[in-house]
Amino acid sequence: MSRVAYVNGVFQPHAEASVHIEDRGYQLADGVYEVWAVFDGKLADAQGHFERLDRSLAELRIDPPMSRAALKIALRETIRRNRVRDGLVYLQVTRGVARRDHAFPAPGTPPSVVITAKSVDRAAAEARAAKGASVITTPETRWARCDIKTVGLLPNVLAKQAAREAGAVEAWFVDDLGLVTEGASSNAWIIDREGRLRTRDTQANILRGITRKTLLEVIADAGLTLEERPFTVDEAKSAREAFITGAGTLVLPIVKVDNQVLGDGKPGPVAKRLRELYIQRARATAW
Ligand code: PDD
Secondary structure (H helix, E strand, O other), rough: OOOOOEEEEEEHHHHHOOOOOOOOHHOOOOOHHHHOOOOOOOOOOOOHHHHHHHHHHHHOOOOOOHHHHHHHHHHHHHHOOOOOOEEEEEEEEEEEEEOOOOOOOOOOOOEEEEEEEEEEOOOHHHHHHHOOOEEEEEEEOOOOOOOOEEEEOHHHHHHHHHHOOOOOOOEEEEEOOOOEEEEEOEEEEEEEOOEEEOOOOOOOOOOOOOHHHHHHHHHEEEEOEEEEOEEEHHHHHHHOOOEEEEEEEEEEEEEEEEEEEOOOOOOOHHHHHHHHHHHHHHHHOOO
């Protein structure tokens, strides 16, 4: 079945879908995005992603392209037309098309909206999660507004490529104090030697992950101890367990940090359990 993409109100064959060469997203990375996991054709953690989208747009003073209700219909329709049961839906909103100039275009320039959807093989993803994955660490080189989900992802691209070349799935950024901030496209977690769950607090320069947010509720319900507090690379290397969270990876156990194998090199019981609980909750609450 051929894929279709939503581009500014029109569904186009995916292979031919395009935006103008003077789109500010293309020329200046002047735009934001969101990614929802899709379960049974429905949006996971829908509300959280919509709220973060509104916030990202407001922080950049980009006009919301349409109402949330209309956006939801466009997202669902893109999912339906691509026959995605399990997968991801991607939304990008840029400041629109205008003659190149760093400052904002004339008021009223319509934002550009692109939506794509793709299927994910959940069985293959489960098999990967059952094995666990590796991360590498890399110096933090990003700007100071990582709380805004912008399409300006060059440091993340370079970090992810370094991970790929090292046979790892993710790169963890490490700040000047030697503390892990987050991954190139996920939030970073450990279970320290005292058995406490640890993840960086959102006062730090990180993206406020929606999967992270839902998992905090799962953790509270499960009665586990959590500290939203930074950890060093050494603490990560000597952790009992580690994992990453994000709409793409959900909750993915990590079994190696740089060249250090964690524990027995297999996903830990807490990370495995949290993956199950998160998926259960996300599936049950998707709409
Ligand atoms: N990335 N941190 C960064 C830098 C991210 O890019 C992401 C998500 C996350 C996790 O956020 P959430 O739980 O809301 O997905 C954390 C998406 C999936 C992406 O870029 O494809």
